[in-house]
Amino acid sequence: MNSWxxxxxxxxxxxxxxxYCQDIDKVIDILASRFQTGHTLLICGNGGSAADAQHxxxxxxxxxxxxxxxxxxxxxxxxxxxxxxxxxxxxxxxIFARQVQSFGKAGDILWVLSTSGKSPNVIxxxxxxxxxxxITIGMAGNNGGMMNGxxxxxxxxxxxxxxxxQEIHLITYHRICEQVEAQLFADQTxxxxxx
Numbered sequence: 484m485n486s487w488x489x490x491x492x493x494x495x496x497x498x499x500x501x502x503y504c505q506d507i508d509k510v511i512d513i514l515a516s517r518f519q520t521g522h523t524l525l526i527c528g529n530g531g532s533a534a535d536a537q538h539x540x541x542x543x544x545x546x547x548x549x550x551x552x553x554x555x556x557x558x559x560x561x562x563x564x565x566x567x568x569x570x571x572x573x574x575x576x577x578i579f580a581r582q583v584q585s586f587g588k589a590g591d592i593l594w595v596l597s598t599s600g601k602s603p604n605v606i607x608x609x610x611x612x613x614x615x616x617x618i619t620i621g622m623a624g625n626n627g628g629m630m631n632g633x634x635x636x637x638x639x640x641x642x643x644x645x646x647x648x649q650e651i652h653l654i655t656y657h658r659i660c661e662q663v664e665a666q667l668f669a670d671q672t673x674x675x676x677x678x
Contacts, residue, residue: 491650498640498651510620510636511659515666517592517618524556525587525617527579527608528596531649533560535596535656542660551668557586559608579608589616597621598648600628600639609633622655624648 514524524543526536536558543556559582560566569578583593593612595605600623612619613633621627621634624642631637638655642648 491647494642494647495651495654498642499654503638503640506636506638507655507658508662510638511662511666513618513620513636514592514659514663517590518554518663518667520590522555522591523586523588524554524592524594525559525583526556526594526596527559527582527605529560529602529604531645532596532598532602532652533558535649535652536560536594538653539594539656539660542656543663546674547657547660547664548674549664549668549671550674551664551671554663554667559583576603577607579604580611583608583611583615583617587612587615587617590618592618592620594620595622595630595634596652597628597630598624598645598652600625600630606630606633622652624651 517524526539527533528536537560540556540558543554545553559579565582566578569581587593593608595609597605606629609619609630610633618636619634620636620638621630622638623630624640624645626641627634627637627639640648640651642651
């Protein structure tokens with residue numbers, strides 16, 4: 484057990500190198516500035532990454548640690564009627580792209596998560612986001628995979644093992660949520676509990 488823990492900690496230490504931490508700081512700054520100017524954050528991913536997208540949206544709409552006003556964040560995988568109707572009548576590859584087209588405005592942000600970096604529906608969403616003038620944030624393993632060139636603010640890691648990538652993603656977006664909240668609501672009171 485101890486050797487497994489040490490291996491996981493080593494993976495995290497290697498992933499959270501100076502360059503990656505600087506990239507996290509850039510994401511924190513762009514999110515804080517976009518929220519300050521009234522823009523919306525759209526988030527998407529598949530499987531575990533869809534759950535992560537919901538988690539991120541919940542932290543911004545609700546709270547991370549501070550009692551403060553909500554922030555406009557939408558997870559695009561949460562409406563079964565939209566997802567099933569569109570994928571049944573058209574194709575699964577554009578389920579997120581269609582919602583970016585529907586909700587996204589120039590200056591908004593699309594944050595995508597893909598452990599492989601090659602999810603077709605995520606790639607299609609990024610292409611529509613670029614066409615519509617959204618800022619893009621991308622989290623992926625495999626050095627970004629097919630997301631390279633489509634992301635304004637990349638958070639890519641070399642790791643190829645999906646569960647390990649997801650662990651890195653969780654720590655990363657918790658840090659981002661914490662620091663965006665701290666920047667925007669430094670004068671708010673600390674919440675007493677957090678589920």
